Amino acid sequence: MNGAQDLGGMMGFGPVVPEPETLRFHADWEKRALAVTLAAGAMGVWNIDTMRHTRESLPPAEYLSASYYEIWAKALANQLLADGLVSREELREGHAQEPPRPVPRVLQAADVAKTLAAGTQYERAAEAPAAFARGATVRTKVFHPTHHTRLPRYARGKRGVVEAVRGVFVFPDTNAHRQGEHPQWLYTVRFTGPELWGEGADPGLTVSIDAWESYLEAA
Amino acid sequence: MHASEDGPHPHGHDHGHDHEHSALSGNALRVRALESILVEKGYVAPDALDAIIETYETRIGPRNGARVVARAWADPAFREWLRRDATAAIASLGYGGRQGEHMVAVENTPEEHNLVVCTLCSCYPWPVLGLPPAWYKSAAYRSRAVIDPRGVLADFGVTLPEARRIRVWDSTAEIRYLVLPMRPAGTEGWSEEALAELVTRDSMIGTGLARDPAGAPA
Structure with a gap:
């Protein structure tokens, strides 16, 4: 869902305020x-x-x-x-x-x-081969589901490169709603700064997300 | 979103915190109510709550990750293992479990600097770094790390050479990332214990660098 949690690229929250690593709790x-x-x-x-x-x-x-x-x-x-x-x-x-x-x-x-x-293991056995290989060019889908998803808005409809094939993992979009784990292949997909942010973006910037297979199509 | 609820503001930033005290008591009351109800209903055991707090106050924190990095600096075979299978390499030092089930280590180089964020919530490698600091979970960090990482680094007093690329890892799944900072010059032959002292928490998130042996950040 396009909730307030999806913060990537928003502006106006002010500086990040560092704190010492010995500080565990504030209250x-x-x-x-x-x-x-x-x-x-x-x-x-x-x-x-x-x-x-x-x-x-x-x-x-x-x-x-x-x-x-x-x-x-x-x-x-x-x-x-x-x-x-x-x-x-x-x-x-x-x-x-x-x-x-x-x-x-x-x-x-x-x-x-x-x-x-x-802990809790989220990786599952593969039941089908991965659709994309390392180095493949992919495009993330554009969707705006009202349910849970882990594809952030700033990375929807963007062209990127598969940097790693991570294995088969529980699919949060269904698991969140107790509709089953429906495990899928998970990929680390890297985008350039200009692909994500357009004109004026830092050309030396790349950003990756971890994306489930159904978030991606071949590009 | 406040980086600090009631603690000092070490860098002198002046935010509007007028409502802070009422929010604080509201939170204290809300959490006390939840705890009372859960305990009275038998859903949680009071001594289990204390054991959880004790674990994250004393046993699981960023010194764990510092030992992992120091070992990687001192032992090329371990470093190679860490880059290939971080979960197993980290487990060999006794660290693993909740929020570190699927670890990946990413290595800083003179060409590329790594920075880790979770724009969607607060995903963070607990077994090696402990609980995330308030700033890691703040809107300021989560919003800006992916679009203006150099600006974020400046908030931490870090300026990288302009030619150094920045690689941001948004932790959108259950993979947890640990940054392997560059080993400071002048530390040849140092023991792992001494090297670990140079490894800061922030250097393992990518918002900082390892300390240089003279005491200032490298």
Whole structure:
């Protein structure tokens, strides 16, 4: 969807403000937001693409005025509501008022290290050969779906070169909506600065995205 | 979008933060409510929350990536392995898992500088760099890195030679990118431990360079 998350090429947000690498959190609530988001995700009720879509579905003005942990917290509340795990009344009161629903898993402290170290594999076995080879010239499609997609607007309808064939990966556009993983070949596609940004673009700039096969056509 | 919610502003930028304190308490209340409800309903275990925070405060951070880079600088065979199969090479040092399942290492050269961004959200290689800094997730960085990377670098005090190409990697899938910065001159024969001290987090994102042995950025 063309939400506020799709920021590439926008202007007017001011300078980037560096911060020291020893600074992990700015406030205690950020730690708690991180922890509840990861622990709730570990229930296995939604997948990473579902949650990304819930975050980008925040109203644009709200998304753009929130810090990232605030986006996480608001999206977590919305996801829990959408899946019927909490009620609006509970969120208003700040306490449980109804019995829990059964969930697939509850992450225990003893399993945290193991779970984080395992991660989640998104690569799947190939069932068909890749349509494009390294070095192929491709063009990204132009589409504006209302559903989740990982093809940013600035890279739609652009000619690029396949720099790497990464393997077959879960397709977020369907996985986000629990319509199945429908794995596809994933490519790193490189574009020149002038192809993306036209007149006045830095000729020494190239930008790549990682694009699923259905985002691409031969050019 | 603020790079810093309540911390100091190290570079003296003056943004309008009038609403910051109310937003902060709003966030604190919102997150406390979520945590209470999730714990009371048994969806999350309180000590698991503490274990997650402890992990990212003390065990998983950018020093992990610095050790990977230092090994690559010191050991050509490791560097070749890292360029060919970064996930496996990084795992050999004990790092891997969440948000680093599919790693790719990209190498800076005198001809080309690499910069990593996630324009669509906040994708970042957690096992080697830890949690992303606030600026990496900010609208300012995500919007500008792909169209004006030299301007972004200037915000970090980095100016590259004009002839050096810039290669930006937008992390739109589950591949996570680690920049292998150039090894500073004058470090021949250094131990991996000493070399790792020269590797900054920002140099592994591409918004910085490795420190030079005299202490200033190379």
